[in-house]
Amino acid sequence: MLVVTTFDLYTSFLPPSFILVGIPGMEAYHSWVAVPFCLIYAFALLGNASLLFIIATERSLRHQPMFLFLAMLALADLIMSSSTVPKTLSVLFSHSKEISFSACLAQMFFTHVSFIAESTILLAMAFDRYVAICRPLHYAAILTPSAIVKIGLAALLRSFCVMFPTIFLLKRLPYCGQRVMPHSYCEHMGIARMACADIAINIWYGFTTTLLSPGLDVVLIAVSYILILRAIFRLPSKDARLKTIQTCGSHLCVILIFYTPAFFSFFAHRFSHGSIPQHLLILLANIYQLFPPLLNPVVYAVKTKRIRERLIELLHLLLPII
Numbered sequence: 181m182l183v184v185t186t187f188d189l190y191t192s193f194l195p196p197s198f199i200l201v202g203i204p205g206m207e208a209y210h211s212w213v214a215v216p217f218c219l220i221y222a223f224a225l226l227g228n229a230s231l232l233f234i235i236a237t238e239r240s241l242r243h244q245p246m247f248l249f250l251a252m253l254a255l256a257d258l259i260m261s262s263s264t265v266p267k268t269l270s271v272l273f274s275h276s277k278e279i280s281f282s283a284c285l286a287q288m289f290f291t292h293v294s295f296i297a298e299s300t301i302l303l304a305m306a307f308d309r310y311v312a313i314c315r316p317l318h319y320a321a322i323l324t325p326s327a328i329v330k331i332g333l334a335a336l337l338r339s340f341c342v343m344f345p346t347i348f349l350l351k352r353l354p355y356c357g358q359r360v361m362p363h364s365y366c367e368h369m370g371i372a373r374m375a376c377a378d379i380a381i382n383i384w385y386g387f388t389t390t391l392l393s394p395g396l397d398v399v400l401i402a403v404s405y406i407l408i409l410r411a412i413f414r415l416p417s418k419d420a421r422l423k424t425i426q427t428c429g430s431h432l433c434v435i436l437i438f439y440t441p442a443f444f445s446f447f448a449h450r451f452s453h454g455s456i457p458q459h460l461l462i463l464l465a466n467i468y469q470l471f472p473p474l475l476n477p478v479v480y481a482v483k484t485k486r487i488r489e490r491l492i493e494l495l496h497l498l499l500p501i502i
Contacts (some may be wrong), residue, residue, distance in 0.1 A: 181229070197369075199278055217269060217470065221265045221269070228258050233494070234490045245328055248328050258338075259290060260290075261473040263287055268364040285347055288368055288370075289346070293340060296394065300397065302330075302434065303401055306400070308323060313347050313424055314482060349382050359373045361374060362458065364462055408428065433483070434472075437478075456457045
C-alpha cells in the first residue's frame with residue numbers, strides 16, 4: 181500500500197532546480213554582454229578590497245566613524261555583487277544555466293540582505309554627516325566606537341529580519357514543474373512569478389518592505405540633508421560653506437549611484453505593464469548589482485585625499501614599473 185505523506189506532497193511542488201535564461205531576447209549577444217560585466221565585476225572586487233585594506237591598515241582612518249562606515253559599505257558591495265554576478269557570468273557564457281532551488285533562495289536572500297544593509301549604512305553615513313556639521317561639539321560623544329558597532333549590527337539584523345520571511349513565503353508556493361526563469365539571477369519576485377498560485381502576499385510584502393526599508397531610508401536621508409543645508413547656509417563665510425558642502429559631496433554621489441538604478445528597476449518591473457522591453461528590465465536589474473560596487477570606491481578615492489594617497493602608494497607597491 182502506497183502512503184503519501186503531507187511532506188511528500190509538499191516537496192513534490194518544489195522544483196529541484198531552475199534554468200536561468202540570462203537576458204531574454206539577447207541570447208545571441210550574451211557573450212558580448214558578459215565581457216564588460218566580467219571587467220566591471222573584477223574592478224569592483226579590486227576597488228572594494230583595496231578600500232577595505234587601506235582602512236584596515238591605516239590607523240588614522242580606522243578610528244574615524246566615516247571610514248568605518250565606508251568599510252561596511254565596501255563589505256556590503258562585495259557581498260551584493262558576489263551573490264549574483266558569478267552565476268550571471270556563468271549563464272551568459274553558457275557554462276551552467278541551472279541553479280538548485282535551495283541555491284536560488286540563498287542567492288535571493290543574500291542579494292536582498294546586502295542591499296537593505298547597504299541602504300541602512302548610507303542612512304548611518306548621512307547621520308554621521310549631520311552630527312559632524314550640525315552638532316560638531318557632540319560628535320565624539322555620539323559616534324563612539326561602540327555606537328558604530330551597534331549601528332553595524334542593527335543594519336545586519338534589520339536586513340535579516342526583513343528578508344527571512346521571504347524564504348517561507350516562497351517555499352509555501354507550488355511551482356508545478358515550471359523551471360525556466362527569464363532572468364540572469366534569482367530575486368524575490370522573479371522566483372514568486374514561477375509559481376502556479378496566487379502570489380498577492382509576495383507582491384504586497386515585497387512592496388511594503390521596499391517602502392519601509394530603502395524607501396524610509398531615502399526619506400530620512402533627505403531630512404538629514406535638509407538640516408545639513410540649513411546649517412551650511414548659516415555659516416558666515418562663503419569659503420566655509422563650500423568646504424562643508426565638499427565634505428558631503430562623496431556621500432551624495434554614492435547615494436545617487438546606489439538608489440537611482442535600484443528604484444528605477446524596482447518601479448519599472450512593477451508598473452511598466454509591458455511598456456519597457458523585458459531585456460531592458462533585466463539589464464537594469466544587473467546594473468544596480470554592478471555599478472554601485474564599481475563606482476563607490478572610485479568616488480571616495482577621488483573625493484578623499486587620504487584614501488587617494490594610500491591608494492597610489494598601494495598601486496606603486498603592486499606595480500613597481502609605475
